[in-house]
Amino acid sequence: MTTFAGRPLVVAPGVMSTLTLPWETGGDAGWAEGGPLDRDRPPALAFHVVDDQRRLTTHFRLCP
Secondary structure, three states: OEEEOOEEEOOOOOOOOEEOOOOOOOHHHHHHOOOOEEOOOOOEEEEEEEOOOOOEEEEEEEOO
16 A cells, blocks of 8 residues: 555455565565466455545455
């Protein structure tokens, strides 16, 4: 979560697959094997809610 060009920016997790980052456990192996795509991790969703005062609240949920 951050701001970009003065606007809130929230990046949602993947619903189909996840990228393993190099600093995560097993991340080096994923990159060394030709790609960081990990289809074994559970998918997740991010629900964005904007209230009447234009405040953004994000709820993250794992889909087991």
